[in-house]
Amino acid sequence: MGLCPICFERLKSPVCCVPCGHVFCNVCIHRWRTSRERPLRGVFFNYQSQETQSCPQCRTEIHNLQRVRFDDHEIQENDEAEIDPWEETDDYSTILKSVYNIWSRSDVRKACLSAQNKILAVPFVQKCWDVGKFCVGKVGTFVTDFRNVEGGHEVQMEWLKNQAKEVFVTVNNKIASHPKVETLKTQWSNYSEDSKRAILFLLVVTCVLTLADAQNAQGFLQSVVLPVLQAALSIILEIVAMLSYCITRPIACSLHCLMAIILMVLDMLGAIIRTPIVILEILLCLPYTMIMGLTLFLSNAVGTILRTVLPIGLLLYAFFPGVQQRVREIFAGLQQN
Incomplete structure (x- = not known):
């Protein structure tokens, strides 16, 4: 090798x-x-x-x-x-394959899969997953309906306001009609005035502490909650980018194919138009080419005859007296005529 x-x-x-x-x-x-x-x-x-x-x-x-x-x-x-997965090499594809083989056979991967299955088996996690899929579907439907609105930006803004009002009314009705809300209303009505004031005071204190914690860079909201929200937002953005790519890539490929077909058709039309013109040009030039070739042939033939016959005639005239006499008679006849 x-x-x-x-x-x-x-x-x-x-x-x-x-x-x-x-x-x-x-x-x-x-x-x-x-x-x-x-x-x-x-x-x-x-x-x-x-x-x-x-x-x-x-x-x-x-x-x-x-x-x-x-x-x-x-x-x-x-x-x-x-190839040995532990062998040192510069082949990056081999390294990746080796890492994947080691990871697929490792106990850590088995433990991760087991933990994943247990987490997904929790009812709360399953409900969160169902809620996430429902929200994604609603967002897709909302975007589609918004794009189908015709009449300019003012009509679209009015449509958004109406949708916001409908959502607010729907959420308010669902909250008001929820059994837990009814239970809380009943419990709240059974409290005494002092208990209600204490609960309101605790709510105000909780809001103040939450605002103070939000302004602290080392607080719970900025150090714990905010990174989690940023990670969730990054995941959503990556999913949106992937969906956008999957949608735009086929369109771009279709446009490229369409442009290639158009260029191919134009090239074929150019070849079809150019072929008769080239044939006509060849036919028009053919007589001229034949005449020039015939002229060249005749000139070469005459030159060859003269170069061959003239020396022979001179030799005959020089060495044979009969030829000399015949030539003089020819010239005398020409002069008389």
Whole structure:
């Protein structure tokens, strides 16, 4: 087995570049193809880095990568599945696979899965999960209805106000009709005036302490509650970003396909229009080409005849008196005429 032209070591999981045929390590060629600068459109339309399509050895455009197989001994020696997960290597894909294999067989993962199942089995957690899915569905329906509102910003703002009033009335009615609220009203009516004043005083003190804690940077709200809310908000934003990407990516691909089809049709029309013009040009130039070729042929033929016959005539005139007499008679006849 040869050496890789990139890392200058023995080929590991060799792949062949099609159509140039140069062979590299699988990791080396993928690292080469992902080491170029990422274009701006790749930032918005693709999470993966943009791959260069040129061979590092001959700069030929790479259409595909084909796995290369040698004899069985070398296959077994270089097979990625047989690599020791604890072996030191620069192959990042192998490192990730090794970490995943170690994690999948570890007792910590089993303990985490067991804890996850137990947490999800708690009724309160299940209710929270159901409430979260219900809220996400309501938010999606609200966004869809808001987009379908026609008539400009003023109509949309009026629609938002009406929706807010309806939600407030609905929540107020549900709270007022809840059995626990009815029980609290009954209990509150059974309290004495002194008990009611004490409860109100405790509520005021609780509100004051809560406001004071909120202004303290080391308080419970800013040091405990606020990080939890920020983490939840980050999770929601990541989910929204993922959904937006899943929606916009097919649209962008469709637009790219449409542009490619339009360019293909334009190229075909250009070829159809250009072909008769080229044929007509060839037909118009054909007579001129034939005349020029015939003229060149005649001039070459006359020159060849003159160069061949004239020396022979001169020799005959010089050495044969009969020829000289015949030539004089011809010139005398021409002069008489």
